[in-house]
Amino acid sequence: MCPRCGVERETLVHALRECPSARAVLRYGGLNQKLFEGTYDRCVDWIEDAARVMDKKAMSDFISTLWNIWSSRNSKVFRNIEEDANVTWDMAAALNRDFRIFNLLDRPMIPKPVVERDWQKPESGVIKINFDATIHENTGWYGLVARDTDGFVLGGRVGMSNNVSSIEWAEMHAMEVSINYARSKNWKCVAIESDCASIVNRFNSSKEDLTLMGHQLKEIRKFTVGFNFFTVKWVPRCCNRVADALSNWANLNKSCMDFNMDFPTEIHDIVLNDAIK
Known part of the structure; x- marks a missing residue:
């Protein structure tokens, strides 16, 4: 008490x-x-x-x-x-x-580590999917983008999830959508990135999680069985700018759609900046 x-x-x-x-x-x-x-x-x-x-x-x-x-x-x-x-x-x-x-x-005794501040292209043969989510009035809005080793956009999706109680639930739904999106494209080597540390850590943890969210993440893991290579990794927000912009764009325009190379023009400059790094 x-x-x-x-x-x-x-x-x-x-x-x-x-x-x-x-x-x-x-x-x-x-x-x-x-x-x-x-x-x-x-x-x-x-x-x-x-x-x-x-x-x-x-x-x-x-x-x-x-x-x-x-x-x-x-x-x-x-x-x-x-x-x-x-x-x-x-x-x-x-x-x-x-x-x-x-x-x-006083100058710091321990120098700050050098951290990569840009999106990193995946290895040859691997498709990288970045996702992000935002929440507005109990509605989650997500965005995901898939790119190849040259930084070219292969496709993506923006959408919504109803009755979302927290940003973590919105991020988890975006992760599930990202995995199923990769499966629908029959991609076999996939690397997924998110700036939501708690979801990434809980997804990758080998410890048993008895919470409702833990049960849901356990179900989501089952969707990864068919991949030859699959990882989920945390990245800082500065390396997740395209997905962040997509989720905000979806919220602003109340939009749900798939796209191929015809992605929203609002993210064109961010995509180009990532590709030429």
């Missing part, structure tokens, strides 16, 4: 998001109201959704705030001290300022 509200069983997502004490801090700090919508079984899924709508500075502040919410929870548990929301927020704000001052004055 939650030691602060005493209403629900304490989980990490409850302690940092659902508990009234935690929500008071987040609302005091002006957190985007969209991040209070929907339900989450895992805290990491909520944080991942937050990362989709925040820039780096806001995300850094958000993580510091969560750390201070957990610290205030420990004060209640171990010292029986209940901090006001403004106190917890002020501590988080002070911590953020200190970090920024330190980062300005």
Whole structure:
């Protein structure tokens, strides 16, 4: 039972998001109201959704705030001290300022790794499918694009899924559509990429997942049996720009369709930029 509200069983997502004490801090700090919508079984899924709508500075502040919410929870548990929301927020704000001052004055001890920032062409004989999804008013909109080793577009699809409770469910549906799209084309060597880390990790995990989503992913894996080569890989959003643009285009135009090389003109420049890298 939650030691602060005493209403629900304490989980990490409850302690940092659902508990009234935690929500008071987040609302005091002006957190985007969209991040209070929907339900989450895992805290990491909520944080991942937050990362989709925040820039780096806001995300850094958000993580510091969560750390201070957990610290205030420990004060209640171990010292029986209940901090006001403004106190917890002020501590988080002070911590953020200190970090920024330190980062300005001191060079990092560990250099940042060099990361590829462009879409990478697949190996010869492999078809690469990138997919992405967005959500609007409980409707998921997805986009997928298939390209060959030269970066040429072989085809793709945009569409929708109804009654979607979270972006993760929308992404999972887009993954299923991508796999079935490859099967319909009779492609035997397929590499699939997505910027949704949680779905990719859960799909590739060998651990048993007893959740409803875990059961659905288990069913989706069965569709991959007929491939000679098949992988699902996470990539940063900058390497998934075409699929991202397609899902947003589908949402904006409320469009469901397949295309071959006659893809929407709105993504032409992004496709060309990926192909010439």
